[in-house]
Amino acid sequence: xxxxEHIIEVKDxxxxxxxxxxxxxxxxxxxxxxxxxxxxxxxxxxxxxxxILCGLSYPTSGEIHVAGHDVYRERERIKxxxxxxxxxxxxxxxxxxxxxxxxxxxxxGLRRKQIAAREEQLLxxxxxxxxxxxxxxxIPLGWKQKLAFSVAIFHQPAVVFLDEPTGGVDPITRxxxxxxxxxxxxxxxxxxxxxxxxxxxxxxxxxxxxVDGRIDALDNPAALKQQYESKNMNEVFLKLART
Amino acid sequence: MRILFTLxxxxxxxxxxxxxxxxxxxxxxxxxxILLTYAASLEMKGxxxxxxxxxxxxxxxxxxxxxEGSPFFEIKxxxxxxxxxxxxxxxxxxxxxLHVQHDFEKSLYEGKQTDLQLVVNAINATEAGLTNAYCTQxxxxxxxxxxxxxxxxxxxxxxxxxxxIPKYWxxxxxxxxxxMFSGILVIxxxxxxxLLTALNLVREKEMGTTEQINVTPIRKYQFIMAKxxxxxIIALFELAFGLMVGRLLFGLPIVGSLGLLFLFTxxxxxxxxxxxxxxxxxxxxxxxxxxxxFFFMLTFMLMSGVFTPAESMPIWxxxxxxxxxxxxxxxxxxxxxxxxxGFMDIRREFYSLGIYAVLILSLAIxxxxxxx
Amino acid sequence: MKRFFGFVKKEFQHxxxxKRTLLILFGLPIVMIILFGFVVTTEIRDVEVGIWDRSMDQTxxxxxxxxxxxxxxxxxxxxxxxxxxxxxxxxxxxxxxxxFEEGFERNLRRENxxxxxxxxxxxxxNSAQLSLTYxxxxxxxxxxxxxxxxxxxxxxxxxxxxxxxxxxxxxYMFIPGLMAMILMLISALMTSVTIAREKEFGTMELLLASxxxxxxxxxxxxxxxxxxxxxxxxxxxxxxxLVFDVPVVGSIWLLMGECMLFITLxxxxxxxxSTSVKTQQMAMFMSLLGLMLPTILLSGFIFPIENMPxxxxxxxxxxxxxxxxxxxxxxxxxxxGFAFIWKETLILFGMTLFFILAAVKKFQxxxx
Numbered sequence: 001x002x003x004x005e006h007i008i009e010v011k012d013x014x015x016x017x018x019x020x021x022x023x024x025x026x027x028x029x030x031x032x033x034x035x036x037x038x039x040x041x042x043x044x045x046x047x048x049x050x051x052i053l054c055g056l057s058y059p060t061s062g063e064i065h066v067a068g069h070d071v072y073r074e075r076e077r078i079k080x081x082x083x084x085x086x087x088x089x090x091x092x093x094x095x096x097x098x099x100x101x102x103x104x105x106x107x108x109g110l111r112r113k114q115i116a117a118r119e120e121q122l123l124x125x126x127x128x129x130x131x132x133x134x135x136x137x138x139i140p141l142g143w144k145q146k147l148a149f150s151v152a153i154f155h156q157p158a159v160v161f162l163d164e165p166t167g168g169v170d171p172i173t174r175x176x177x178x179x180x181x182x183x184x185x186x187x188x189x190x191x192x193x194x195x196x197x198x199x200x201x202x203x204x205x206x207x208x209x210x211v212d213g214r215i216d217a218l219d220n221p222a223a224l225k226q227q228y229e230s231k232n233m234n235e236v237f238l239k240l241a242r243t
Numbered sequence: 244m245r246i247l248f249t250l251x252x253x254x255x256x257x258x259x260x261x262x263x264x265x266x267x268x269x270x271x272x273x274x275x276x277i278l279l280t281y282a283a284s285l286e287m288k289g290x291x292x293x294x295x296x297x298x299x300x301x302x303x304x305x306x307x308x309x310x311e312g313s314p315f316f317e318i319k320x321x322x323x324x325x326x327x328x329x330x331x332x333x334x335x336x337x338x339x340x341l342h343v344q345h346d347f348e349k350s351l352y353e354g355k356q357t358d359l360q361l362v363v364n365a366i367n368a369t370e371a372g373l374t375n376a377y378c379t380q381x382x383x384x385x386x387x388x389x390x391x392x393x394x395x396x397x398x399x400x401x402x403x404x405x406x407x408i409p410k411y412w413x414x415x416x417x418x419x420x421x422x423m424f425s426g427i428l429v430i431x432x433x434x435x436x437x438l439l440t441a442l443n444l445v446r447e448k449e450m451g452t453t454e455q456i457n458v459t460p461i462r463k464y465q466f467i468m469a470k471x472x473x474x475x476i477i478a479l480f481e482l483a484f485g486l487m488v489g490r491l492l493f494g495l496p497i498v499g500s501l502g503l504l505f506l507f508t509x510x511x512x513x514x515x516x517x518x519x520x521x522x523x524x525x526x527x528x529x530x531x532x533x534x535x536x537f538f539f540m541l542t543f544m545l546m547s548g549v550f551t552p553a554e555s556m557p558i559w560x561x562x563x564x565x566x567x568x569x570x571x572x573x574x575x576x577x578x579x580x581x582x583x584x585g586f587m588d589i590r591r592e593f594y595s596l597g598i599y600a601v602l603i604l605s606l607a608i609x610x611x612x613x614x615x
Numbered sequence: 616m617k618r619f620f621g622f623v624k625k626e627f628q629h630x631x632x633x634k635r636t637l638l639i640l641f642g643l644p645i646v647m648i649i650l651f652g653f654v655v656t657t658e659i660r661d662v663e664v665g666i667w668d669r670s671m672d673q674t675x676x677x678x679x680x681x682x683x684x685x686x687x688x689x690x691x692x693x694x695x696x697x698x699x700x701x702x703x704x705x706x707x708x709x710x711x712x713x714x715f716e717e718g719f720e721r722n723l724r725r726e727n728x729x730x731x732x733x734x735x736x737x738x739x740x741n742s743a744q745l746s747l748t749y750x751x752x753x754x755x756x757x758x759x760x761x762x763x764x765x766x767x768x769x770x771x772x773x774x775x776x777x778x779x780x781x782x783x784x785x786x787y788m789f790i791p792g793l794m795a796m797i798l799m800l801i802s803a804l805m806t807s808v809t810i811a812r813e814k815e816f817g818t819m820e821l822l823l824a825s826x827x828x829x830x831x832x833x834x835x836x837x838x839x840x841x842x843x844x845x846x847x848x849x850x851x852x853x854x855x856x857l858v859f860d861v862p863v864v865g866s867i868w869l870l871m872g873e874c875m876l877f878i879t880l881x882x883x884x885x886x887x888x889s890t891s892v893k894t895q896q897m898a899m900f901m902s903l904l905g906l907m908l909p910t911i912l913l914s915g916f917i918f919p920i921e922n923m924p925x926x927x928x929x930x931x932x933x934x935x936x937x938x939x940x941x942x943x944x945x946x947x948x949x950x951x952g953f954a955f956i957w958k959e960t961l962i963l964f965g966m967t968l969f970f971i972l973a974a975v976k977k978f979q980x981x982x983x
Contacts, residue, residue, distance in 0.1 A: 054458050057615055075614065079460040090455035094260050095253065106249030107459050161458075263897065271900075275908060278930070282912045282923050289921070332778060333949065351771070358774050365777035366948050367788040370919060372658075375775050376748050383755065386771045406730040407754060409747050411737035412704060419740040442896055530808055531635045533899050538639045538646075545650050550917055552742045554661060554710075560654045578707060581738035588706040 006065075007032045007159055007190045008053060013062035015048050022048040024213040026062070030159075030192060033185055037201050038194040039233075040210030041241065046194040047163055049210075053192070054084055054161050067158045080108070083152035083160035083189075087167055089144050091151065093137035097128060100136060101151055108155035122150050142173040146180060153184055160184065162193040166200065178203045201233040209240055216240050246461060250469035254443075258473055272431045272481060276488055280424045287373050293320040293328040293337040300348035302389065306359075309385045310341065315377045329362070338364045339374050413498075413581050421495050425576050426549035428485040433544075433569060436478035436512050438536060441519035444470055445532045448523075457613040467520060467608050475512045482508055498583035507575055507589065510596045514568045517603035524610040543569040571596050618827055622835040630839050640805075640843060644797050644851045651789040652859055659745050663691035665700070665709040670719035678731075681757045682713065687749050704736040711735045711746055779948050790855045791943035792916030794848055795936035798874070799881050799910050801844045804902040806885030810836055811898035814889070829978060837882050844878045864950035870943065873956075876963055877939045883970035884935075890977040910936045938962050 008030035015023035022045045030036045040046045051057040053066055055075040064071040067081040091100045098119065105115040123129040126146055131139060139147075145165065153160050162181075166174045178200065181191050193204070201207045201221050208218040217224055217240055221233055228236045258264055292310060296303050310316045319337050322328055331337045342360035350357040361378055365371035411417055447453045456466060482505070489495030519536060526532035546560060547553060547569035553561065564570040571592045578584035586593070631637060664682060668675050682688050691709035694700065703709040714732035716722070722729040733750055737743040780787045810833075813819040822832050852870075855861035863870060885902070892898045912918060913927060914936035920928055931937050938959045945951035953960070 055614060056454065056457055076460055076462075079458060082458070084455065084458040086451065086454055088451040090452050092253070092257070092452060093450070094257050099253070099256060103249060103253050104459070107246055107461055109245070109460075263900075267900065278927065279908065279912050282918055282927050287919070287922065357771055359771050361773060361775045362778055363775060365780035365787075366944055367919065368780060371777055371780070373745075376745075376752075378775075379752075379773055380748070382771055382773055406728060407751050408730055408732045409751075410732055410734045411740075411743060412700075412734060414737035414740055414743075417737055417740040417744065422739050422741070446896075526635065528633075529895050530812060531633060533808065533895070534636045534639045534805075537903070538643060541643075542646055542650065546654060552659070552739055555659055555742070556654050557660075574707070577738055578705070582705045582736070584705045584707070 005032055006030060007067060008036075008192065009063070009065040010053075011063040013049065013052065013064055014060045015045075015052060015057070016060045021213050023052070023059075026210075026215055028208055028215060028218055030190060031205075032158075032190055033188055034205040035181060035185055035191045035193065035203065037204035037207035038192065038210070039198065039201055039207050039237065040194075040196065041237075042196055044210040045213045046196075046210055050161055050163055050192070050194055054082060055079055081158045083155070083157040085148050085152040085160070085162045085165055087164045089148040091136045091144060091148055094135060096133050096135055097123075097139070097147060098132040100147070101154065104151050105154050110155060118154060122154070126150060142169050145169055145173065145177060149177065149180055149184075153189055156187070157189065159190045159192055162191065164195055165193065166195065166197065174200075198234040198237050199232065207233070209237060211240060244465065247465050247469060250461070250465065251472060254469055254473045258477075268435065268477060268481065269484070272435065272485065273488060275431060276424065276427055276485060277492065279427050280420050280493060287370060287377070288314055289317040290315055290339060290374055290377070291319045291337040292316045293322070293331050293340045294318055295322055295325050295328045295340060295342045297323050297325075297345045298343050298347040299323075302348035302351060303343045305389065306343065306382070306385050307341070309381050313377075313381055315381075332362065332364055335364075338370070339378065341378070413496075418494075420493050421489075421581065422577065423550075424489050424493050424495055425580055426573060428482070428489065429547075429569065429573050429576055430544060430549060431485060432478050432482050432508070432512075433515055433572070434540065435481050436474050437515050437519040437540065438533075439477070440470060440474040440516045441523045441532055441536055442529060443474070444520060444523040445526055445529045448527070449529060463608050463611050463613060467604070467611060470520065471513070471516050474516060475509070478512050478516075479505065479508060495580065497580055499579035499585065503586055503589075504576065504579045507579070507593060507596075508572070510593065510600055511568060511572045513600035514596055514603060517600060517607050518568070521603055521607040521610060524607055524612075543567045546570065547573045549573055565595075566599075568596060568599060619831050619835060622827060622831065623838050626835055626839045630843070640801065641847070641850070643800070644793070644847050645854065647793050647797065648790075648851065648854050648858065651793060659687055659742055659749065662688050662711060662742075662746050663709040664688045664750075665691040665694055665703050665712040667694050667697075667700075667712055667714045668719075669717040670715050670721075672720035674720040674723060675715040678715070678754060678757050679713070682750065682753055685749070685753045687746075687753075700734060709736070710742070711750065713750070787861055787948055788944075789916075790851065790859075790861050791940045791947065792914065792936075794851050794874070794943060795877070795914060795939050796907070796910055796916065797847050797851065798844050798877055798939075799906055799936055801847060802840055802878050802881030803885040803888070803906055804899070805843075806837055806840050806882055807888040807892070807898040807902050808895050809840075810886065810889035811892050811895045815894050833886055833974075833978075837886065840882065840885075841878055844881070845874065848874050848878075861947070863947050865946035865952065869953060870946045873939070873942050873946065873960065873963075876960065876967065877935070880935050880963055880967040880970065883967055883974055887970050887974040887977065890974055909934055913937070915940055935963060935966050 006029040010029065011027050013023055013026040014021070024045075026049060038046050038050065048057065052059045052064065052071065055071065055078055059071065066078045069075075069078045069081075071078065092103070095103065101119050101122070102115055105118070110118075119132075120129075123132055126143070128143060128147065131143075136144060136147075149160075149162070149165065152162075166177055169177070174197075181193070181203070185191055193200075195201075204221065206218070206220045207224070208215045209224075210216070217227075217236070219227070224230075224236050225232070228239050230236045230239060294307050294310070296307065307318070307321070311318055316339075320328060320331055325340075325342060328337070328340045328342070332340055340360075340362040342362065344358065344360070347357060347359070359382065361375065363371045363374050414421065447456075486495065486497065486501075490497065518539070522535050522539070523532050526535060546556070546564055546567055548556075549569075553564060553570055553574065556564070575584075575589050575592050578589060666679055668679065683690055688711075691703065694703065694712065700712050703712065712734040714734060716730050716732075719729050719731075731754060733747055735743040735747055810819075813822065813836075823829065827835070852863065856863070884906070888901050888905075889898055892901060909930070910916065913920075913923075913931045914934050915931065916936070920931050920937070923931065942956045942959045942963075945956050
């Protein structure tokens with residue numbers, strides 16, 4: 001594919017913490033509109049890599065472009081075009097649902113009328129209109145998760161980064177969540193998601209599997225299963241981890 | 244800046260949702276102001292004294308009556324046995340012994356060197372010094388009076404007397420309270436401002452929402468400003484509140500321009516909150532931050548001249564005070580409130596703090612890392 | 616038992632890994648000693664004095680010279696009309712203005728009396744009074760010396776003896792107060808914050824769910840601070856001795872015993888506070904505003920209790936530091952034995968018991 005279509009372009013990315021190498025010469029790209037799964041065990045270096053892509057961390061070396069901008073020199077520009085959802089769902093516990101929406105929307109530069117309109121749509125879709133004035137700390141985890149995601153894409157970024165977004169929620173909610181992710185890509189948003197739940201890999205267009213700071217596999221799930229003669233991604237991962 | 248406005252909205256909402264805020268802003272300072280202003284006095288009254296009179300002369304009795312008539316002293320014991328008096332001293336029943344020895348009057352009359360002994364409990368050196376000074380004053384006045392009376396030197400034209408007239412400006416009743424109150428007001432405004440700001444920042448760090456903020460296009464200075472302005476406003480409000488309390492309860496004079504005072508306070512708050520913010524950029528936990536802030540606050544406060552005059556400090560300490568913003572504010576608030584000093588009088592402090600504020604805020608903003 | 620020691624060890628590690636806090640923990644006593652020993656003083660120094668000499672004769676000039684050679688005052692210049700006084704004061708360039716009346720020397724010679732006005736900026740009432748007292752002293756001395764050619768009998772020579780503290784060192788009073796403050800800080804404040812922290816982070820529930828008994832948890836949390844407090848108390852005493860020659864006249868063992876009692880008291884207070892709050896912030900606020908400020912101001916540390924209004928004196932009576940200071944002062948500076956301070960010790964003991972019981976009760980309620 002033409003390089004210019006790659007929404008994320010990474011060449012030889014290295015991140016060291018002292019003598020410990022968290023990311024060892026990673027090279028990959030992410031295409032526009034795809035769901036890209038960044039898999040690996042805990043401690044493999046996924047979150048580190050993602051933080052670099054978001055502009056939260058400096059890379060030690062490597063060429064990295066996100067949404068058409070260089071991560072070294074144009075970090076602030078990148079931030080305007082991306083969304084982010086952290087493991088902790090990072091909504092303000094002591095603000096209401098509506099207030100959180102308005103806050104983040106305002107930060108990304110949306111006008112009040114725009115916000116109001118989109119907010120209505122969003123709450124309708126999630127079925128949360130009745131709790132718009134409830135404080136975040138009072139709503140159940142599943143709703144928080146969906147809300148956090150919606151807030152992350154509220155300003156319609158080019159890419160949204162999700163760091164282990166399904167931790168601690170029940171399987172049904174997880175399913176629903178992935179449906180939301182799918183819907184987002186239909187609107188043209190690229191989704192970059194890290195997870196250690198291997199079964200979620202099936203939902204992705206392409207996945208990469210990180211082991212000890214390196215990418216040991218990168219392809220769509222079907223191809224990987226064939227390559228490693230496995231029935232599911234879990235097996236693929238186990239086989240990789242063993243070698 | 245719309246982003247700043249959005250952030251400010253959020254901050255204010257969060258602050259006022261915190262149920263502790265109201266009591267912290269109103270009740271606690273109020274209680275502190277009242278209680279502590281009354282406590283902080285260095286004046287001494289009713290110092291308990293034991294008199295050991297081994298002379299029983301007219302002179303000795305006159306001397307003692309001078310002490311009896313003084314509001315500074317309260318005679319608890321009169322005896323001719325020195326040991327008895329000393330026992331009272333060691334058991335803390337009296338603080339000073341006046342020892343008139345045998346032959347006191349005779350020796351005076353004969354023009355000899357006459358000794359009078361004072362034994363002062365000097366564990367608290369300041370109190371001892373004051374006690375000594377008061378005693379000396381009373382004894383000297385007794386001395387001159389009796390000298391003049393009994394020898395008629397006044398008429399003989401050989402003795403010259405000097406009249407020393409003290410005049411107390413700005414505070415003729417020598418009300419120590421207003422001095423102390425202004426000091427305590429400074430402390431409260433500073434504490435509330437600085438602590439709240441710093442705690443807020445670190446709390447976000449601990450909650451994890453800072454990361455979410457760092458990922459957005461919010462600029463560092465916007466973030467810091469949004470953390471600063473709400474608390475600055477609260478602190479200014481605190482100042483107004485305190486001034487009102489001071490006026491109503493203590494008759495705090497407001498001689499100078501309130502506008503000037505508030506303007507100066509703004510600059511001061513920028514500095515102090517800036518220090519708080521800077522400290523929070525170098526702390527990882529609320530605990531660390533609290534201890535650091537406490538340490539600096541305590542040191543700054545003690546050195547600022549809140550309880551004891553800054554001018555009395557050794558030179559090296561006064562030099563360190565150049566970096567102590569509280570010292571500036573302490574000085575200026577008293578100058579404006581009690582003496583009516585104007586801008587020209589405080590311009591040096593104003594400019595110094597202005598520079599300090601710019602420096603520390605820049606440092607805080609630079610040090611705040613959106614990217615690590 | 617092994618569990619317990621493991622837990623205590625973890626607490627120690629916790630504390631020692633936090634280098635910043637550690638620095639402050641040990642740096643604080645040192646800085647405080649320096650501050651109180653050298654810096655915080657109610658004495659006056661380098662007071663700027665302006666002179667309005669309406670005579671400019673030998674006597675007035677002589678007096679002026681005497682003032683500035685006394686060591687307390689520095690010249691702030693001459694003025695020649697009244698309006699300048701306000702300006703001098705407002706700008707802070709002078710604190711006192713000495714006014715010699717017109718024809719000063721002439722009046723002294725001819726009518727045997729003359730007047731000097733001492734106009735003071737009394738916004739700081741305490742310093743103003745002190746300055747005036749000293750100025751008066753200097754001037755009186757000067758005029759005594761003028762009278763020396765006349766044989767003046769009836770001169771009383773005052774011999775002052777400073778009991779317990781010959782050199783009138785200000786620091787004597789501060790060491791006991793400082794000890795009270797630091798012990799209160801470490802034992803009460805830090806303990807309450809530490810425990811509140813666990814509650815806030817939810818790890819307290821983890822601990823409660825473990826085989827550790829609640830009292831073991833509390834004891835474990837508290838043990839490191841006992842050591843730290845004690846070390847700090849010793850540091851203060853040693854520093855006081857080395858730098859300022861503050862002696863320990865009485866029994867060191869008795870002193871240590873009383874320190875332990877006070878530490879226990881402060882710790883139980885800290886635990887009590889932590890059971891009453893939900894967050895670290897609250898713990899800190901309560902400790903700071905409810906303990907530290909009153910400790911500094913109402914315990915007799917800096918300001919004498921006898922001068923306070925009755926209400927405050929009662930308040931002071933329920934402040935543990937107040938009694939502790941009395942005990943320490945007595946042991947350190949007067950060499951008193953237990954017989955002397957048993958009353959205060961009993962009071963402290965009673966308070967400790969009260970706090971412990973209250974804390975236990977609160978803890979149990981929470982668990983239900």
